[in-house]
Amino acid sequence: MxxxxxxxxxxxxxxxxxxxxxxxxxxxxxxxxxxxxxxxxxxxxxxxxxxxxxxxxxxxxxxxxxxxxxxxxxxxxxxxxxxxxxxxxxxxxxxxxxxxxxxxxxxxxxxxxxxxxxxxxxxxxxxxxxxxxxxxxxxxxxxxxxxxxxxxxxxxxxxxxxxxxxxxxxxxxxxxxxxxxxxxxxxxxxxAFADLRSHPPSDQVAAAVLALALIGTGSKAGLVPLHVWLPLAHPAAPSHVSALMSGVMTKVAVYAFVRIVFSFLGPPESWWCVPVLVAGGSSAVLGVLYALNQGDLKKLLAYSTIDNIGIIFIGLGLALAFQANDLGQAAALAMTAALLHVFNHSLFKSLLFFGAGAVLGATGERDFERLGGLIHTMPVTAFLFLVASVAICALPPLNGFVSEWLTFQAVLISPQLPQWGLRFLVPAIGALLALAAALAAACFVKAFGFAFLGRARSEAAKQARETDAFSVAGMFCLAGLCAFAGILPGFIIDRIAPVTQLLLDSRLPVQADVPWLSIIPISQSRSSYNGLLVFVFILISSLGAIEAIHRLASRRVRRAPAWDCGFPDAAPSTQYSAGSFVQPLRRVYGTLIFLARETVRMPAPGDTAPASFRVDIQDLAWRFIYTPIVSSVNIVADRLNYLQYMTIRRYLALVFSALIFLLIVLASWP
Amino acid sequence: MKHDFFFDVAHMLAGGLVLVSFLMLYQDRLYALINVFALHAFVLALSVAWQAFIQDAPHLYVTAVIALGFKAIVIPVALHRIVERLGIHREIETVVNIGVTMLGGIGLVALAMVVMLRVTPTADALAREDLAFALSVLLLGLLMMVTRRNAVSQVIGFMSLENGLILAATGAKGMPLVVEISVAFSVLIAFIVIGIFLFRIRERFDTVDLQALDSFRGDSE
Structure with a gap:
C-alpha cells in the first residue's frame, strides 16, 4: 500500500x-x-x-x-x-x-x-x-x-x-x-477534498478561488511579483536545504495549484488561462533577467528558479486554455510539458545548488568576482555543474530541452484555439518563453564560466579542494537522472500520462510503442524528437572533432604566456569579469526593468584617488508594490496610534458606539 | 388564559426593570442613585422569582434570593457606607445633559426591540420579549457608564448592566445554577475590587472623579 x-x-x-x-x-x-x-x-x-x-x-x-x-x-x-x-x-x-x-x-x-x-x-x-x-x-x-x-x-x-x-x-x-x-x-x-471534488463551485466563486490560488501558491512558488522573498530566503539556508527549497518546495506549491484548479474548480472557462499565462510569462523573463544581474552564485540560482516556475505556469496556463476549448489532446500535451518540467527542474536545480554548496564549502565564496579557475581544483564538481547548466539551458540531449520543447509544441497548437484574444496572447507568451530560454543560456554561461573557468580571482579559489565522496555521489545520481530523462524521455512521459488522464481525461499517445525510442507528442507528421539519436550524434561528432584536431593539427608544442594581449604581467583581476559579461544585456533591458544606473567616478588628473564604477539595480516589485504597501501601513498605524492614549470614558464610549453600530447593522440587515 | 396572565406579569416585571433603568439615568445624587439601584435589583429579584414560578424551575428561586440578598441589600448598604466614608454624599454629579441622555436611552430601547424582534422570530413569545427588555437594560447600563464621571456611579452602571444579563439568562430556559452562582460571585468580587480601588484612588488623588485620573495620565479633556 x-x-x-x-x-x-x-x-x-x-x-x-x-x-x-x-x-x-x-x-x-x-x-x-x-x-x-x-x-x-x-x-x-x-x-x-x-x-x-x-x-x-x-x-x-x-x-x-x-x-x-x-x-x-x-x-x-x-x-x-x-x-x-x-x-x-x-x-x-x-x-x-x-x-x-x-x-x-x-x-x-x-x-x-x-x-x-x-x-x-x-x-x-x-x-x-x-x-x-x-x-x-x-x-x-x-x-x-x-x-x-x-x-x-x-x-x-x-x-x-x-x-x-x-x-x-x-x-x-x-x-x-x-x-x-x-x-x-x-x-x-x-x-474534505472528496466533497470539494464532487461539488464544483459556481462561476464567480470559481474565478475568486482561481485568483486566490494563484496568489497563495504563487507566493510560495515565486511568481512575479510575489517572488521578493525567494531570492533572499533560498540562498540564506545551507546549500542542501536551498536545493530542497528551490527544487522541491516550489514544486509542492505547483502541486497545490494543480490540485485546486484542475481538481476542484470543474470545467475551466476560456479566460482563466490569461492570468496564469501572463504571470508565467512575466516570471519567466523577469526571473532570468534578474538572475543574469546577480553577482552571487546562489542568488543567481534562486532567481533562475523564478524563471523555471514561470515556464511551468506557462504550461499549466496552456493546459487550461486547451481544456476550456475541449482540445483534450493539446491540454494533455501542455500538462505533460509542465509536469515534466517540474520533474526536470527539481533534478537540475538541486544539482546546481549542490554544486554551489560544494564551491561554497571549498572556498567560502559565493561572489563571482572572487571565484574562477575551479575547473582545475574541483574537476568533478565542475563537470557535474556543467551538466546541470546545460540541462537548465535547455540544450539537447539533456532533460531541460525535452520539457521546453514540449511546451513549445503546445504553444504551436494555439492557432486551433477559437478565441482571437488567445490566438494572439499565446504566441506572445511563446516569444517570451523563447527570450527566457536564450537569456537562461547567457545566465548559465556566466554562472559556469565565471565560477569554474579562467583563473582564480581570490586566494580561497586558488586553494580549493575537491568536495567529498558523498557530495559527489549525490550530484552524480542527479546528473545521471538528468541525462536519462533527456535521452529516454518517453519513459517519463508515459509515467506522467496517468496523471493527465486523471486531471484532464486525456493523455498523450503511449511513447513506449514509438519505434527507435523517439517521442511523438501529437503525430509523426508534425514533430518528433529522439534524444538517443541526438546524443549519439553529439557524441560521434565531438569525438570525431577531437580526433580530427589531434590528428590534423600541428604537433609542434608552442608555449606562450596566457592572456598576453598587451599585459605581459596580468593579475587575475584583469580578466573579463562577470559584471562586464552581462553589461550589454543590462544596457538593453536594465534601464527600464531594473531602473539600472551606472555611475563612473573618474578622479581628475593628478588626483590619486582610485576611479570607481558602480551599478545600482532595483527590483521593480519592491519599488512599485511593496514599498507603497509598507509606507501606507505605517501611515495607518500612525493614525491608529491615537487609540492607544484615550481616556477611560472614551474607551467605554468607543466600545459602546461599536456595539450600537453593530446592532443597527443587524437591525437594518435585509 | 392562564398563560396570558403569566405572560403579562412577566412582561410587566421586565418592563418595570427598564423603567427603573430610566429612573437611574437621571439621578444626579449618589444616595438617590444607590437607592434606585436597590429598587432595580429588587425588581430583578421579583422578575426572576416569577420566572421560577412559571417555568417551574426551583433553582431560579436561588438566583432570585441571590439577587435580592447581594444586589438589593448587601451592595447598596456597602455603597452607602463607601460614599459616607469617602465623604462625597453631598456631591452633585456632573452628568451629560439629562434630556439628551433620556432621549438616547429611548432610542436604545427602540433599537433593542427592533433587533431582538427581528432576529428571534421563531422563539417563544415570552423569551423574545424578555430578551428585548434585557438587551434594553444592558444598553442603558452601558449608557450610564459612558455618561457618568464618578467612579461610584460607574460601578452602579456596571451592576445594572449585569442585572440585564441575569434577566436575559433567566428568560431563556435551562441556564444552570452553577453559572448563576459563579456570575453572582464574580460580580461580588468585582465590586470588592472596585471598592478597594475607589479608596486607593481617593487616597492618591483626593477625589473619585475619573477626570482626575485622566489628568494624572497627562491628557485631560
Whole structure:
C-alpha cells in the first residue's frame, strides 16, 4: 500500500526530527539523521513510483484520528500525489545523500538537523493531504520548518531580514489559500477534498478561488511579483536545504495549484488561462533577467528558479486554455510539458545548488568576482555543474530541452484555439518563453564560466579542494537522472500520462510503442524528437572533432604566456569579469526593468584617488508594490496610534458606539 | 388564559426593570442613585422569582434570593457606607445633559426591540420579549457608564448592566445554577475590587472623579 508506506515515511521523518533534537550535539548526529532521511526518502520514492507505474491503480485513502474531531486527518494517494511524492522524495533522497558529506561542515548542526527532517515530513504531508484542514496544517508546517532552516545561520543580519520577509509572505500566501478553501467549501460545506471534488463551485466563486490560488501558491512558488522573498530566503539556508527549497518546495506549491484548479474548480472557462499565462510569462523573463544581474552564485540560482516556475505556469496556463476549448489532446500535451518540467527542474536545480554548496564549502565564496579557475581544483564538481547548466539551458540531449520543447509544441497548437484574444496572447507568451530560454543560456554561461573557468580571482579559489565522496555521489545520481530523462524521455512521459488522464481525461499517445525510442507528442507528421539519436550524434561528432584536431593539427608544442594581449604581467583581476559579461544585456533591458544606473567616478588628473564604477539595480516589485504597501501601513498605524492614549470614558464610549453600530447593522440587515 | 396572565406579569416585571433603568439615568445624587439601584435589583429579584414560578424551575428561586440578598441589600448598604466614608454624599454629579441622555436611552430601547424582534422570530413569545427588555437594560447600563464621571456611579452602571444579563439568562430556559452562582460571585468580587480601588484612588488623588485620573495620565479633556 503506497499510502501506508508514505505515512510511515512521514512518521520516520518526524521521529528523526525528534532524534535530532535529542542527540544534536553528538558528532555522529548528522550522519544518523541524514542516513535516516535518505532511507525514508528512498522508501517514499519507491512507494510513489510503484503507484505511478501501476498505471491503473485506484486511489488509496486513509483516515487517521488526528486533527478536528468530526473530520479526522484524511490522506489520499492518486496519480497526481504519487507523481509529486516521487519528485519530493527524489529531491529529499538526493539532498540527504549530498548532506551526508556536506553536512559535516555545518557549524550549528543542532539548528539544521531537526528542521531538515521536519521539512521533508511537511512536504510529504502536503502532497498526501485529502482535506483542507490537513492540507493547510501541513502547508504551514512546511513553511515554518523551512523558515527555521533559513534562520539557521542567524548571526548574519541579511538572513534575519530574509527570514522576516519570508515569514510575512508565507503567512500572506496561507491566508489566500485559507480563503480559497473557505470559498470552495461554501457556507455549509465540508472541508474534505472528496466533497470539494464532487461539488464544483459556481462561476464567480470559481474565478475568486482561481485568483486566490494563484496568489497563495504563487507566493510560495515565486511568481512575479510575489517572488521578493525567494531570492533572499533560498540562498540564506545551507546549500542542501536551498536545493530542497528551490527544487522541491516550489514544486509542492505547483502541486497545490494543480490540485485546486484542475481538481476542484470543474470545467475551466476560456479566460482563466490569461492570468496564469501572463504571470508565467512575466516570471519567466523577469526571473532570468534578474538572475543574469546577480553577482552571487546562489542568488543567481534562486532567481533562475523564478524563471523555471514561470515556464511551468506557462504550461499549466496552456493546459487550461486547451481544456476550456475541449482540445483534450493539446491540454494533455501542455500538462505533460509542465509536469515534466517540474520533474526536470527539481533534478537540475538541486544539482546546481549542490554544486554551489560544494564551491561554497571549498572556498567560502559565493561572489563571482572572487571565484574562477575551479575547473582545475574541483574537476568533478565542475563537470557535474556543467551538466546541470546545460540541462537548465535547455540544450539537447539533456532533460531541460525535452520539457521546453514540449511546451513549445503546445504553444504551436494555439492557432486551433477559437478565441482571437488567445490566438494572439499565446504566441506572445511563446516569444517570451523563447527570450527566457536564450537569456537562461547567457545566465548559465556566466554562472559556469565565471565560477569554474579562467583563473582564480581570490586566494580561497586558488586553494580549493575537491568536495567529498558523498557530495559527489549525490550530484552524480542527479546528473545521471538528468541525462536519462533527456535521452529516454518517453519513459517519463508515459509515467506522467496517468496523471493527465486523471486531471484532464486525456493523455498523450503511449511513447513506449514509438519505434527507435523517439517521442511523438501529437503525430509523426508534425514533430518528433529522439534524444538517443541526438546524443549519439553529439557524441560521434565531438569525438570525431577531437580526433580530427589531434590528428590534423600541428604537433609542434608552442608555449606562450596566457592572456598576453598587451599585459605581459596580468593579475587575475584583469580578466573579463562577470559584471562586464552581462553589461550589454543590462544596457538593453536594465534601464527600464531594473531602473539600472551606472555611475563612473573618474578622479581628475593628478588626483590619486582610485576611479570607481558602480551599478545600482532595483527590483521593480519592491519599488512599485511593496514599498507603497509598507509606507501606507505605517501611515495607518500612525493614525491608529491615537487609540492607544484615550481616556477611560472614551474607551467605554468607543466600545459602546461599536456595539450600537453593530446592532443597527443587524437591525437594518435585509 | 392562564398563560396570558403569566405572560403579562412577566412582561410587566421586565418592563418595570427598564423603567427603573430610566429612573437611574437621571439621578444626579449618589444616595438617590444607590437607592434606585436597590429598587432595580429588587425588581430583578421579583422578575426572576416569577420566572421560577412559571417555568417551574426551583433553582431560579436561588438566583432570585441571590439577587435580592447581594444586589438589593448587601451592595447598596456597602455603597452607602463607601460614599459616607469617602465623604462625597453631598456631591452633585456632573452628568451629560439629562434630556439628551433620556432621549438616547429611548432610542436604545427602540433599537433593542427592533433587533431582538427581528432576529428571534421563531422563539417563544415570552423569551423574545424578555430578551428585548434585557438587551434594553444592558444598553442603558452601558449608557450610564459612558455618561457618568464618578467612579461610584460607574460601578452602579456596571451592576445594572449585569442585572440585564441575569434577566436575559433567566428568560431563556435551562441556564444552570452553577453559572448563576459563579456570575453572582464574580460580580461580588468585582465590586470588592472596585471598592478597594475607589479608596486607593481617593487616597492618591483626593477625589473619585475619573477626570482626575485622566489628568494624572497627562491628557485631560
Amino acid at each position: 503506497t499510502i501506508v508506506a508514505s505515512l510511515w515515511c512521514v512518521g520516520a521523518f518526524l521521529g528523526l526530527s525528534i532524534v535530532a533534537v535529542a542527540c544534536a550535539r553528538l558528532s555522529a548526529a548528522s550522519a544518523i539523521v541524514y542516513a535516516g532521511c535518505l532511507i525514508a526518502s528512498t522508501v517514499g520514492l519507491s512507494a510513489g513510483l510503484e503507484h505511478l507505474i501501476a498505471a491503473s491503480a485506484p486511489p488509496q485513502t486513509l483516515q487517521l484520528p488526528l486533527g478536528l474531531p468530526w473530520l479526522g486527518a484524511n490522506f489520499r494517494v492518486d496519480m497526481l500525489s504519487a507523481f509529486f511524492l516521487l519528485v519530493v522524495n527524489l529531491g529529499g533522497a538526493a539532498a540527504s545523500l549530498f548532506a551526508l558529506g556536506y553536512g559535516q561542515h555545518e557549524q550549528a548542526p543542532h539548528r539544521v538537523l531537526p528542521f531538515f527532517a521536519a521539512f521533508l515530513a511537511g512536504m510529504n504531508l502536503v502532497v498526501l493531504a485529502d482535506d483542507a484542514f490537513a492540507f493547510l496544517l501541513s502547508w504551514e508546517f512546511m513553511s515554518l520548518a523551512s523558515w527555521a532552516l533559513v534562520m539557521a545561520h542567524d548571526r548574519e543580519p541579511e538572513n534575519l531580514q530574509a527570514g522576516y520577509i519570508y515569514l510575512l509572505m508565507a503567512s500572506f500566501g496561507t491566508v489566500a489559500l485559507l480563503l480559497a478553501f473557505g470559498l470552495l467549501a461554501g457556507p455549509g460545506g465540508s472541508y
